[in-house]
Amino acid sequence: MTRSTRVAVIGGGIVGCAVLYGLAKRGWSDALLLERRQLTSGSTWHAAGNTTYFGPYAAMTRLFTGSIKTYLEAEALSGQSVGFHQTGSLRLATSEAELAAYRALEPLYAGLDIPYHVISPAEVAGIYPLLNVDDLCGAAHTPTDGHVDASGATYALARAARQSGAGIMTNTPVGAIERAGSRWRIRTDDDMIEADHVVLAASFWTRELAEPLGLNLPLYAVQHHEFITERVAALAANPVELPTVRDPRAPANIRQERDGFLCGVYEQNPEFWAIDGIPKDFTEELLPPDLDRLMPELERVIERLPCFGETGIKTVNNGPICYTPDGMPLLGPVAGLPGMWLASGFTVGIGTGGGAGDYLAHWMVNGAPEYDLAITNPARFPNDMDRATILARIAATYAAGYALK
Ligand SMILES: Cc1cc2nc3c(=O)[nH]c(=O)nc-3n(C[C@H](O)[C@H](O)[C@H](O)COP(=O)(O)OP(=O)(O)OC[C@H]3O[C@@H](n4cnc5c(N)ncnc54)[C@H](O)[C@@H]3O)c2cc1C
Known part of the structure; x- marks a missing residue:
């Protein structure tokens, strides 16, 4: 069957669903999302859901702030809970240089009307008594961010987009994308879809989808571990959920998950996954854990939060x-x-996906972006970058964790 649509969005993770919602909300409801399996099937289903207002890159802050806003908007429209926990976040500083960089961001947050405070080690201990603050110079505190249920947020966006008239086809892997006159032709197992616009929101799969179009996109999958602990008595006794902590020294993030901790670690020697191509039969799977290479980072997490150990x-x-x-x-x-259009390569896609979908949809509908975000311009990487260079730079970026740019 041949179908026609104004926009085809490829990929039903949080980013693709956010783009679809942003388009439908602006009246471009003649939009169809195509998902290989089920919504959230890629990285989204296993994400911790952390959505901070403190991005490592000041230029991205509006994407972070726009994300929580978009998820709550979709929740209100759809009735689907996004599971937002407004715990706030602490971004620790173990050097005066880090603290000065946090202070320099104060006008940015004031301009965005987002509560943001640079606080002392004693204040950190007051907010989070379980933390070892001995080596801290202070922290940035964003009291109104937190975490969402990543799947809940994706389904809220999808449902709200559908309510506005957009379409979603699951179990529909896109095979090929070709130019057809002034339009695009997309082949799936059963259909041919013609579209004026195509949004590639297929994360690390986008590299393979775009290759036949002559694009050499620097998108690769890195393995990322997160740990969930057993019950911690001190948490169970605390009536208020603790803020999420981001510790550049580890580097790691730690948040409360019910009565335990959930901790994501950025190790110094990361491993890639499937660099020669994503296995065709890859489903909602996790990869085998490899704790040995994470021990130095985990030891620093335990130094910071002794009860974790x-x-x-x-x-x-x-x-x-x-x-x-x-x-x-x-x-x-x-x-x-x-x-x-590209909407791929999101490392913190829950934290920035909602805002990014809104940003891209505005650009597509109005013909110009709402504000300059050159830092995400797809053209910033040369098309002839070789794989070894790409992988080396990705590994260094991953290992840098929460170092400020
Ligand atoms: C352990 C872990 C914890 C994380 N925790 C956080 C966190 O706390 N906060 C945060 O912001 N981020 C976190 N992330 C990262 C986050 O999961 C990703 O940034 C985010 O899910 C990316 O969303 P996406 O929509 O771009 O991609 P995906 O969710 O991967 O979606 C891409 C979709 O495209 C589909 N697709 C692929 N090929 C095709 C095709 N040919 N045709 C049709 N569909 C196709 C896939 O099936 C998939 O559903 C975490 C990641 C990991 C691994």
């Missing part, structure tokens, strides 16, 4: 996460391919 690990999740060489997504039009 006194608690058993209940679950280890090792999942693929998409990276570009500088850790920024590819968000915007593809030069030389009219109507082709």
